[in-house]
Amino acid sequence: MLSKKTKYGLKALTYIARRGEDTPVQVGEIAKAEFIPQKFLESILLSLRKSGILGSKKGKHGGYYLRKEPSEILMTEVMRILEGPIAMVSCVSLNYYEPCDDCPDEALCSVNKLMIQVRDSTLNVFRNTTLADLSNGNQ
């Protein structure tokens, strides 16, 4: 299941991208528009800022803004920040590989074999989808 954190994060990014203007967007505005608990959203946007997707401006009239064009923000990056590894088991993770302690031979492991395929097909979606794709009306 997708965590609420990821769901809220994606909705917030889409909101900012759709808005389009170059003034920063406040957390409160997004929270109200997307029905997201404000304090929770605060922490989510903070992590997106720390990861370099968002920039922020403090103080009055502050808020968050995209640091790149929506068409340059890949879902691989966003999903890894919000949801963590894309692979369903660490032994097939590209970025966070760890062997299973109970598996004597990955080459013989049926779970490994299946999860590599799932990982690749999911990656294929995320690599070919940008925030611009999510924000636009088309497909």
Add this chain to the structure above:
Amino acid sequence: MLSKKTKYGLKALTYIARRGEDTPVQVGEIAKAEFIPQKFLESILLSLRKSGILGSKKGKHGGYYLRKEPSEILMTEVMRILEGPIAMVSCVSLNYYEPCDDCPDEALCSVNKLMIQVRDSTLNVFRNTTLADLSNGNQ
């Protein structure tokens, strides 16, 4: 992340399929061979039996066996039993659809749009993979 339940379940099914013989396999044998806590595995195999994937024989020399040929056991079925819905959000689930309570219009929802693509690509893998594929050495 894939739950241990699913991981253990897949390993157990693969073990039974690879064994090939028509005598039932005991939980203890699988647990020992695959390093799975026996009592936990018991409950997993029980749920696979209740779902019709496995049959069982009680009493001495009892155990579990496949009710279909490995080539006829699709991953869609196995994963739904072990892991639950394949979709990452209920609003794109084919078998367990439920609308999100915070989403006024699915057609405009970026999460919905993205997760439909992920669901379809994952389904494509599971629909084209059988237990026989996991059990064989090839690919």
Add this chain to the structure above:
DNA sequence: GTAATCCCTAGTAAATTGATAGGATTAATA
């Protein structure tokens, strides 16, 4: 009848999730 096996229900510790609380810091503006 005894041993070996599946069947079933409960319970439980640890981790994760989805928040909330409370305030420190920063910046615009009057």
Add this chain to the structure above:
DNA sequence: TATTAATCCTATCAATTTACTAGGGATTAC
């Protein structure tokens, strides 16, 4: 400079899920 409005940061917490464990009942081979 004082006020206000925003981000930033840490800590905490209840509910849920996960990954088991315990204990025994039911069934069957021998």
